[in-house]
Amino acid sequence: MIDAILNYQFMQNAFFAAILASTACGLIGTIIVEKKLVMLSGGIAHTSFGGIGLGYLLNIEPIYGAFGFAVAASLAIASIRRKIGTGSDTLIGMFWSLGMALGVLFIGFTPGYPPDISSYLFGDILTVRRMDVWLMAALTVFMILAISSLFNYWKAYLFDEEFLRVLGVKSSLLENFLFVMIALAIVILIRVVGIVLVIALLTAPPAAARLYTDDLKKIMGLAIIFGLIFSFSGLTFSYYYDLPSGAVIIITAALFYFGSVIIKKKNTAIQ
Numbered sequence: 001m002i003d004a005i006l007n008y009q010f011m012q013n014a015f016f017a018a019i020l021a022s023t024a025c026g027l028i029g030t031i032i033v034e035k036k037l038v039m040l041s042g043g044i045a046h047t048s049f050g051g052i053g054l055g056y057l058l059n060i061e062p063i064y065g066a067f068g069f070a071v072a073a074s075l076a077i078a079s080i081r082r083k084i085g086t087g088s089d090t091l092i093g094m095f096w097s098l099g100m101a102l103g104v105l106f107i108g109f110t111p112g113y114p115p116d117i118s119s120y121l122f123g124d125i126l127t128v129r130r131m132d133v134w135l136m137a138a139l140t141v142f143m144i145l146a147i148s149s150l151f152n153y154w155k156a157y158l159f160d161e162e163f164l165r166v167l168g169v170k171s172s173l174l175e176n177f178l179f180v181m182i183a184l185a186i187v188i189l190i191r192v193v194g195i196v197l198v199i200a201l202l203t204a205p206p207a208a209a210r211l212y213t214d215d216l217k218k219i220m221g222l223a224i225i226f227g228l229i230f231s232f233s234g235l236t237f238s239y240y241y242d243l244p245s246g247a248v249i250i251i252t253a254a255l256f257y258f259g260s261v262i263i264k265k266k267n268t269a270i271q
Contacts, residue, residue, distance in 0.1 A: 047099030
């Protein structure tokens, strides 16, 4: 596979996409898992499908439409949840359904033959384009800077919001910023595992890392490593066996997580 990465641009694109997606999973996914925002992230991901449909309707790059819908949905969910106090499950379910419905409607209005949206729904790492890689790289660099420069604030947001208030930082402002970054992470992952599976890749690596350490930095680092393992497994099986990369990535992640849980339980029982 090394020769393929060196000789074929589509393999180079897939290689870099795997690295960038794994980095996004490790950083943002850790915060999502620790703050218990898994279902909210799924709601944002599925809402972004409306943007993909709009992109096809307006004849613009669908990923840009997904980006706009994901950011708008994340901010709207955060605002409505605080102001109205609507139950999170209800609110997420409404956005989830509305986004998917709008996507189907926009695609139905698109002139000509219906576009193939399977790569956006289920992902295909081998179809990632150079333009996608550059967009993913820009968003990932932004997230790295946002997490590293404000790391202590994120730590306080996760474990001690009272300390944030002492520092004079509004938790709502930090939460809005987090939701925007969740939207960015989703855009990064859509081309790799698709909308349907994105929530699993965002949560499986940090959840597995959480079994091995309680240190936030170490969890992020391990989650990135695990994400690389899962992503490269999908890339390898896609290239050699013509299997759906998104499905292979998620199955690998799930097996690794459950295996880690079993091993930890056995070790605990022995001790």
